[in-house]
Amino acid sequence: MDIKYTINAEEIFKARNSSLYKYGKDFAEIQDVIKKIGSKPVIDMVSDEHKALTDRDAKEIAKLGLISVELIRDDPKKFLAYLNSLVVIDLSVLAKLVIHYQLFGGTILELGTEQHHKKYFPDIKHMKIVGGFGMTEMGHGSNVRNIETIAEYDHQSKEFVINSPTPSSTKFWIGNLAKYGTHCVLFCKLIYKGEDKGVHGIVTPIRDVDTKQVFPGIEIGDCGPKIGWNGIDNAWIRFRNYRVPKENLLNKFANIDDKGEYTCKLPTPGKLFQNTISQLVFGRMLYICGPVRVLNINLKTVINYALSRRQFGEKGKSEELIMNYPSHYQVLLPMLGHLVAFEIARDSVIERLFDKNEEKLDETNSIISGVKALVNEYNMTCTNKLRTFCGGNGISSYNLFGYFRNEMDIFQTAEGDGAVLYQQLSKFLLSEYKKWYKKEGVTGYIIKEVQTFLATSNPIYTHSRSIPYILSNEFHHHAFSYRFEKMRSIVIEKLSHSKSKKMTFMQSWNDTLLYIIELSKAYTHLYILEQAHLSIKRCTDPPTRQLLNDLIKLYALSSIENDFGFYRNYNCISAGQALKISEAIKELCIAIKPYALDIINTDNSTSFDIPLAKDGNYIQHMASRVGIPFSKL
Ligand SMILES: Cc1cc2nc3c(=O)[nH]c(=O)nc-3n(C[C@H](O)[C@H](O)[C@H](O)COP(=O)(O)OP(=O)(O)OC[C@H]3O[C@@H](n4cnc5c(N)ncnc54)[C@H](O)[C@@H]3O)c2cc1C
Structure with a gap:
């Protein structure tokens, strides 16, 4: 090429x-x-x-x-x-x-x-009041439906009486509240006339706005040192007969009126919970933006350094740029392809979310779950690798790899841990599938249908191993779709099989869990690829379109390479085809390598002062950070 x-x-x-x-x-x-x-x-x-x-x-x-x-x-x-x-x-x-x-x-x-x-x-x-979000408890984080903090309605005083009845009901990790926060949206079980009405949000004052004194009835403290986010005062909080007026109930879905009557727009506490949580999905977007941006910053550092640092070389010649080692560029440049694909996916979910299409809300929320889980997982893996690409200088705190590794770690867990989010997406995918085939009725038929599709669409049956074909967008889309369809058929088959063994739904779900998570990953990759292909089509500048296209090919082929285990296990690609894929990746990397710096520099908005990420004069920049007096040489 x-x-x-x-x-x-x-x-x-x-x-x-x-x-x-x-x-x-x-x-x-x-x-x-x-x-x-x-x-x-x-x-x-x-x-x-x-x-x-x-x-x-x-x-x-x-x-x-x-x-x-x-x-x-x-x-x-x-x-x-x-x-x-x-x-x-x-x-x-x-x-x-x-x-x-x-x-x-x-x-x-x-x-x-x-x-x-x-x-x-x-x-x-203007931050006159400073707020926190009080959902997690010591006993429950992912499964917040089972939180234990209680807000019991007192008909006489028209107040909620809030209590932490057990040790595990202690609110934990609540950001902004250990030291400085004044208010919290507190999630608790609303008890009305002795009946548990499910999880509700109540605006709960914690400290006096002027004196910053914690109100009586509240015990509060700091959760202690953390891997990252140490500027955040994460709190544990316990309540003892703490009263707040009924007006503080966030009452879009459920209300207690002036006569003390409780009404809810949703039929069950379970539905109320689902609706409550689905309103909060916007926050997850920030947990997609963050890792994508950090991947960009780290890649910028590493690409700059790789194009200025030299080690070893032939006698009598200048030493080799470390970028020229295949162990470097064949790892680094696929990451650049992933970055661009993730940026496009990020923008596409932003557009979906703000499209406000109520009918698509479930789908959008599910896709956001998958993308959030995937980009965070990928970013954390890359950060570790990218640090090593800068050798000892990667260890220096000034180059921020350790900082980002620590600060971004929590992104994997907050607003939903990956394993849980992937399951949310898979649940959506399976329920959509069930709806689609509902009229057919027979599960066996469904499986047969899918397998027929898989057989006819298997790349090994239908496509050649020529490099042009391996490099074609059709092949990539085909391979990604195949993986998704195959994983879906495996999951359905396994779920049906365990049902026949009289397992409960939960037992059979957990028995199939690893496949369920793979299904979600396969769909998320397919979604990202499809958005990237659409974005390429929309690009009106031909040279940019060509470059984008090749970066996305790199994303696609390196993803297939990462999943060779799957493609080989299910006989989707032959050994010969796998070798050709690795060859094609190498060719793409060699073609893109001379442009890597220009590409990463097209986003100049990341202005961290990182010594290795600057103009290539890393010796000067590192020296000035640690105070080496070169002027005296
Ligand atoms: C620094 C920091 C700040 C935070 N800020 C806030 C805040 O401001 N407000 C707030 O309410 N919370 C906050 N949290 C809490 C955060 O939202 C929770 O940590 C998160 O929701 C995960 O819950 P958990 O920690 O209880 O983990 P768990 O739910 O106990 O999960 C532990 C492990 O088990 C796995 N797991 C759980 N269920 C399943 C399942 N069904 N299938 C497979 N695997 C499963 C998870 O994937 C994870 O790997 C914060 C946490 C931290 C660390």
């Missing part, structure tokens, strides 16, 4: 940031504040100091008045774009803003009504 690419930085940036693009140049005010507060990644500060600094910096950004709950309601893309642009400051500050505006404010927006919006939004905007 002898390809000459033309780099049109503006067009590539646009393609990589289609959703967040139009706000890209409107951040001057935010950037000014960032400069003013001088906030940068905190890598060596004691926790209390870090927490105080985080509080100060978050409030400084809030003073601007640009970020607000109203912005989530009126222009959510702009809200996301602002927060995305803030991944140049210490991530604890960003986390604090996200918890306050989106988790606390956004929940009031989605689950509350006009009275709550009027009462809280102005004070949230």
Whole structure:
């Protein structure tokens, strides 16, 4: 492959940031504040100091008045774009803003009504009140439907009486509240006339806004040192007969009126819970934006370094750039392909989410679950690898690999752990499938149908091993679809089989769990690939289209290579075809290598001051960080 690419930085940036693009140049005010507060990644500060600094910096950004709950309601893309642009400051500050505006404010927006919006939004905007999101307890995190905190309605006083009845009901990990927060959206079981009405959200004051004194009836403390996010004051909280007025109930779905009557728009507590949780999916978007951006930053560091660092070489010649080692570029450049594919997928879920298509809401939420789980998993794996690509300099905190590894770790778990999110997506996929085939009725028929499809669509039966075919988008789409269909048929077959062995649904689900998770991954990859292909078609600049196309091919082929186990186990590709795929990846990498720096530099919005990521003069930059006096040489 002898390809000459033309780099049109503006067009590539646009393609990589289609959703967040139009706000890209409107951040001057935010950037000014960032400069003013001088906030940068905190890598060596004691926790209390870090927490105080985080509080100060978050409030400084809030003073601007640009970020607000109203912005989530009126222009959510702009809200996301602002927060995305803030991944140049210490991530604890960003986390604090996200918890306050989106988790606390956004929940009031989605689950509350006009009275709550009027009462809280102005004070949230300038952080006069600082909010947290109180869902997790010591006993329950993923399975929050079983939380134990109780809010019992007192008919006489028209208040809720909140209690933590067991040790495991202690609220845990509640961000922003151990030291500085004043309010919490507290999730608890509402007990009405002795009956458990299920999980409800209640705005619960924690501290006096002026004195910052914790109110009587509340015990609170810090969850202690963490791997990351040490600027966030995560709290444990216990309640003892703590009273809040009934008006604090977020009553979009369930209400207690002036006569003390409880009504709920949903038929069961279970449905109420589902609806409550599905309103909060917006937050997950931030957990997609974060890792995608961090992958970009880390790749920028590594590509810059790989193109300036030299080690070994032939006698009498200059040493070799480390980028020229296949062990480097054949790992690094597929990651670049993944990055671009993830950026496109991120933008596509943003568009879906803000499309507000109620009919597609379930589908959108499920896709977001899959993409969130997948990009975080991938980013964490890459961070470790990318650190090693910078050798010892990768260990230096100044180059931020350790920082990102620690700060991004929680992204895998918060707002849903990967294993749980993948299952949510698979449940959706299976229920859609069930609906589709409902009229056929017989499960055996369904399986037969799918297997017929699989046999006729198996790439090994229908396609050649020629390099042009291996490089074609059709082959990639075919392989990804095949994996998805095959995993779905395996899952259905296994679920039906265990049903016949009289297992309960839960037993048979868990018995099939590894396949269920693989099904979700296969679908997510297919979704990402399809969005990437659409994005290529939409690109109107031919040279950019060609480059994007090749980067996506690299994403597709390297994903197939990563899943060779599956493709070989199920006889989807032959050994010969697998070898050709690896050959094609190598060719693509060699073609793209000379352009890697230009490609990664098309997104210049990541302005962390990382010594290895600058102009290639890494010796100078590292020396100045650690105080080596070269001037005396
Ligand atoms: C730094 C930090 C900040 C946080 N901030 C907040 C906050 O502000 N507010 C708040 O409410 N919460 C917060 N959390 C809590 C967070 O949301 C939970 O940690 C998360 O929801 C996971 O719950 P868990 O920790 O109880 O894990 P668990 O649910 O106990 O999961 C443990 C492991 O078991 C696996 N697992 C669980 N169920 C299944 C299953 N059905 N199938 C297969 N595997 C399963 C999980 O995937 C995971 O690997 C925070 C956590 C941290 C660490």
